[in-house]
Amino acid sequence: MKAEDLKYLESHEWVSVVEHGGQQVATIGISAFAVEQLGDIVHMELPGVGDSVTAGEEFGEVESVKAVSSMYSPVTGEILEVHSAIVDDLSVLSDDPYQKGWLLKVKVDSLSKSLLDFATYKQQCESH
Amino acid sequence: MAVDQALLDLVTQPVVRLYRWETPTLSLGYFQATVDSEQHLESRGCPVLRRSTGGGAIMHDFELTYSLILPAELVQSKTSELYDRVHRTVAAMLAEVGLTALLHPSRPTVQEPIEHGRSSNSSAVSVQREPFLCFQRRAVGDLILWPNAPTSGTHSADTVLGHKILGSAQRKRDGAVLQHGSILFQQSPRAPQLLGINDFLPTARRCDAMDFGLELIERFMSQFGWVWESSCLTDQETNVAQDYEQTRFSSPAWNALR
Numbered sequence: 321m322k323a324e325d326l327k328y329l330e331s332h333e334w335v336s337v338v339e340h341g342g343q344q345v346a347t348i349g350i351s352a353f354a355v356e357q358l359g360d361i362v363h364m365e366l367p368g369v370g371d372s373v374t375a376g377e378e379f380g381e382v383e384s385v386k387a388v389s390s391m392y393s394p395v396t397g398e399i400l401e402v403h404s405a406i407v408d409d410l411s412v413l414s415d416d417p418y419q420k421g422w423l424l425k426v427k428v429d430s431l432s433k434s435l436l437d438f439a440t441y442k443q444q445c446e447s448h
Numbered sequence: 449m450a451v452d453q454a455l456l457d458l459v460t461q462p463v464v465r466l467y468r469w470e471t472p473t474l475s476l477g478y479f480q481a482t483v484d485s486e487q488h489l490e491s492r493g494c495p496v497l498r499r500s501t502g503g504g505a506i507m508h509d510f511e512l513t514y515s516l517i518l519p520a521e522l523v524q525s526k527t528s529e530l531y532d533r534v535h536r537t538v539a540a541m542l543a544e545v546g547l548t549a550l551l552h553p554s555r556p557t558v559q560e561p562i563e564h565g566r567s568s569n570s571s572a573v574s575v576q577r578e579p580f581l582c583f584q585r586r587a588v589g590d591l592i593l594w595p596n597a598p599t600s601g602t603h604s605a606d607t608v609l610g611h612k613i614l615g616s617a618q619r620k621r622d623g624a625v626l627q628h629g630s631i632l633f634q635q636s637p638r639a640p641q642l643l644g645i646n647d648f649l650p651t652a653r654r655c656d657a658m659d660f661g662l663e664l665i666e667r668f669m670s671q672f673g674w675v676w677e678s679s680c681l682t683d684q685e686t687n688v689a690q691d692y693e694q695t696r697f698s699s700p701a702w703n704a705l706r
Contacts, residue, residue: 331622357525363479363502381478385528386503386587387618387625388478 321418323352327394328441329376329434332357334418335394337428344428346395348379352417353445358384361410366423371399375432379424391423394432401425449475449628450697451681452515453500454688456619456626462674463517466661472509472638475499477582477617482704484580491638498703500696501628503617504582510634510644512657514664520623528589530627531616535591537667538614538631541660542593542645545653549613552590582615583632583642590615595648611643633657 326334332354336347355361363383373379373393380391403423406412413421436444455463473495474485484505485496491507499506506513516534524530532551539549578585586592591614616629632644633655646654669676681689696702 359528365479383477383479383502385618386477386501386531386616387527387620388500388502389620 321347323418324438326418327435327437329392329394329432330436330441330444331392333392333394335431335435337395337431345400346397346424346426346428346431347422348394348424348426349417349422350382350391350413351441351445352414355414355417355421358382358387358389360384361413364407364410366402366404366407367399369399369402373397373399373424373426375430376434393424393426394435395426395428395430397426397429399424400427449497449499450693451685451689452517452626452628453619453692453696454681454685455515455517456621456624457688458682458685459517459519459624461519462522462669462672463515464665464668464676465515465517466658466665467513467515468511468657469508469513471495472507472636473497474638475506475508476703477501477503477505478619479706480505480580481706488580488639490640494638496703497697498705499617499628500619501617501626502619503587503615504578504585505580506582506615506630507636507639507642508630509636509638510632510657511636512631512633512661514629514631514661516625516627516629516668518625518627523623523625527618527620527625527627530618530625531589533671534616534627534629534664534668535589535614537664537671538591541663541667542613545649545655547593547595547645547648549591549593550610552586552588552592552612581639581642582617582630583612583639585615586612587615593645593648611648613643613645631657631660633660 321336326336328334332351334349334351337344361382361384366380375393375396377393378390379393382389474491476498478500535551542549590612592610593613594610613632616627619626632642634644634646
């Protein structure tokens, strides 16, 4: 996945939605900009398979530089897969945030109405 | 800490709080395992709670806790600069009483062997096992005292690591930031590994924690051109804080979350 092809929340989560077996499946992660801003990520907590997420609401937390931040879901739906292994090697987030750094796959009920395209998201990051 | 959390939810303008603890209390960093506190023998028997902010455990005894809450519109993208702002201000105040304190310049240097990950339905892991107590850790920007020699007690001279006397941590929510910090003033029997500011000063020049904190607020606010005034919690803030107290900071489920 290329950063240019993804949608973003203002809070720096990315989402890619594909059709799979007649069902929309979203892959969710956090952007390269977020990873860079967070700095050295030392802890991450993710929900479990089968849990529900709601667009715009928290789905997990990270700690970096002694700061705990929430991650917010770009979609509403049921979690199909969790990238549990990533919490054992968080460097993947900075090495490859849009491929190997994925966090959740979700069966989509609905998308956030606040998704930004890459150009708009990039502009937001540059204005920080 | 329930009040801090309520203020983070409702913040519209900068708020600074200072407080001390009626009962010596151990606060765990948000991601710390409760079981780790059982290994810290000196603090056994003390109440234990879990902060919403990160970092390591703090023994709240002979220390001053500060909290700084900023609304999103006043938060820079690099929130670690807030640590430096407060810590540099304290360093300047300590210089005036003859103590040299410097911001720790590099990545953590005190670490124990890597801890293997643990997974359950919900995934959480500590990638590196750091010392249990915040004040035994070293992170960029921590305020480290470099005394010539301690004036009280018998201590191993810590000439390599110095003495951390101020550490801070944050919780972010919708762009707003809560920053907690602890300033150590004196060695506690519940954490005898750690020395405080007054352990390095002759009796006549020892600092009163609350006076020190109030001066810190004055200086910190003046850096931004802010004028502060004391105020009470609103009814809404009180209600939200009471809710957090029940559901989190007085709740065994929250405090033993990990």
